[in-house]
Amino acid sequence: xxxxxxxxxxxxxxxxxxxxxxxxxxxxxxxxxxxxxxxxxxxxxxxxxxxxxxxxxxxxxxxxxxxxxxxxxxxxxxxxxxxxxxxxxxxxxxxxxxxxxxxxxxxxxxxxxxxxxxxxxxxxxxxxxxxxxxxxxxxxxxxxxxxxxxxxxxxxxxxxxxxxxxxxxxxxxxxxxxxxxxxxxxxxxxxxxxxxxxxxxxxxxxxxxxxxxxxxxxxxxxxxxxxxxxxxxxxxxxxxxxxxxxxxxxxxxxxxxxxxxxxxxx
Amino acid sequence: xxxxxxxxxxxxxxxxxxxxxxxxxxxxxxxxxxxxxxxxxxxxxxxxxxxxxxxxxxxxxxxxxxxxxxxxxxxxxxxxxxxxxxxxxxxxxxxxxxxxxxxxxxxxxxxxxxxxxxxxxxxxxxxxxxxxxxxxxxxxxxxxxxxxxxxxxxxxxxxxxxxxxxxxxxxxxxxxxxxxxxxxxxxxxxxxxxxxxxxxxxxxxxxxxxxxxxxxxxxxxxxxxxxxxxxxxxxxxxxxxxxxxxxxxxxxxxxxxxxxxxxxxxxxxxxxxxxxxxxxx
Numbered sequence: 001x002x003x004x005x006x007x008x009x010x011x012x013x014x015x016x017x018x019x020x021x022x023x024x025x026x027x028x029x030x031x032x033x034x035x036x037x038x039x040x041x042x043x044x045x046x047x048x049x050x051x052x053x054x055x056x057x058x059x060x061x062x063x064x065x066x067x068x069x070x071x072x073x074x075x076x077x078x079x080x081x082x083x084x085x086x087x088x089x090x091x092x093x094x095x096x097x098x099x100x101x102x103x104x105x106x107x108x109x110x111x112x113x114x115x116x117x118x119x120x121x122x123x124x125x126x127x128x129x130x131x132x133x134x135x136x137x138x139x140x141x142x143x144x145x146x147x148x149x150x151x152x153x154x155x156x157x158x159x160x161x162x163x164x165x166x167x168x169x170x171x172x173x174x175x176x177x178x179x180x181x182x183x184x185x186x187x188x189x190x191x192x193x194x195x196x197x198x199x200x201x202x203x204x205x206x207x208x209x210x211x212x213x214x215x216x217x218x219x220x221x222x223x224x225x226x227x228x229x230x231x232x233x234x235x236x237x238x239x240x241x242x243x244x245x246x247x248x249x250x251x252x253x254x255x256x257x258x259x260x261x262x263x264x265x266x
Numbered sequence: 267x268x269x270x271x272x273x274x275x276x277x278x279x280x281x282x283x284x285x286x287x288x289x290x291x292x293x294x295x296x297x298x299x300x301x302x303x304x305x306x307x308x309x310x311x312x313x314x315x316x317x318x319x320x321x322x323x324x325x326x327x328x329x330x331x332x333x334x335x336x337x338x339x340x341x342x343x344x345x346x347x348x349x350x351x352x353x354x355x356x357x358x359x360x361x362x363x364x365x366x367x368x369x370x371x372x373x374x375x376x377x378x379x380x381x382x383x384x385x386x387x388x389x390x391x392x393x394x395x396x397x398x399x400x401x402x403x404x405x406x407x408x409x410x411x412x413x414x415x416x417x418x419x420x421x422x423x424x425x426x427x428x429x430x431x432x433x434x435x436x437x438x439x440x441x442x443x444x445x446x447x448x449x450x451x452x453x454x455x456x457x458x459x460x461x462x463x464x465x466x467x468x469x470x471x472x473x474x475x476x477x478x479x480x481x482x483x484x485x486x487x488x489x490x491x492x493x494x495x496x497x498x499x500x501x502x503x504x505x506x507x508x509x510x511x512x513x514x515x516x517x518x519x520x521x522x523x524x525x526x527x528x529x530x531x532x533x534x535x536x537x538x539x540x541x542x543x544x545x546x547x
Binding site for chain 2 (some may be wrong): 003006009010012016017019021024025026027028030031034041042043044083084085086087088090091094095097103106107109110112113114115116117118119120121122123124125126128139140143144147149176177180183201205207208212221224225228232236237239240243245247249250251
């Protein structure tokens, strides 16, 4: 940027950025460090290096059960949310119709509703239709919360597409279905994969609504909430560090998938 | 455009609509009905009785919690917006394109870490014999009580909201016309005055929306006030989890939830109206 340059003020501003980053990342980095620390209540000076907490969660069958629930929920949610989100994104891209703002609001609003309220509403409703207290209820709730993310990601990709491309395919004799299969889906494929991974990552970390509706079939984040309520245990840090690594892997994979085709002319 | 929607268009538009109607809008609407139900012998019965509303609204505990939550969330939104702004300003105006992109990527990372794990980690940092107090002890300060009070709650809110607020502020600052800033400088408008009278007004909508998000997130969060704030006195969201998990008084929890929704809608509309006032200027 041009304009007035005052090294002191610029230095202070950069210092402020650094302080914000330290504030944001200290708990995350701390959790990594504490997970490898022997102390139950870590403080300065830190205790010795230990993999005890990882061993404890490795040997805890409940943690494994939670992990498999999380995985199952995440996979189903990713598939459902991406399918729904694709439909919504394509609808927004292609059609103009009466009530479209309402349609979009309904599709995109869920993340702005506080999770306690979503949790209560879901629990009350799902228990009326006898769907609460199992894995399906978590999948339903996470489907609602994740599809806006999938829709946004795919819509972004669609907006990069030349709208004439679809018309050209129709002119060449493809009907709508064929065009969808051979033009739209291949074009949005990177975004579809990205949406799959991102929604899965969102579902992996969601604990509040899952806590309300999951009953005894807890997912891993709900398990962590249970640890937090019960006795203090650095196992939370070990689980958190593993979950963080897996979430970040999903994001990096999604990023790579989003980026790759850009280098090739499409 | 066809007057009758084709099978093709319905195949793609309907599933999302049906899903969100059935599992999003309907459950929220059901909360309204639920708030008029009654509980007898630990069983909920469909009814139309205002007893839950009367019961909840006549309790001073509820109103204390309500105003406490409102105050905490407003304070959190203001504080986080203020703390975020210098960072967002520096990211948007002082960093090169590459550094800017990196910064945005780095700020997205926290969204994919578990909020619970971060809160647990903060407990270790903030507790009386924790990392921060031990560190301050080396400097001959403290110990300070940072856990189980409003300071703890606000720290938790900030962990939750700060990355999002910075990102939203950066996005809105990126849209500020750089020529305007240049013009202000050319007319010898001082740095601080440029920020206050040129940059902030032209990015106003985005800055207000960022604050609104901080308010919404803080208002609805139950983890920070419970595990960092001590949970006593409770906030509205803690009330909901307590009532729901401790028995069958869900209709009363629904009253609290609906009051929260009404408050959020009021605040959101007021904020958006304020954000886009004089938008044409």
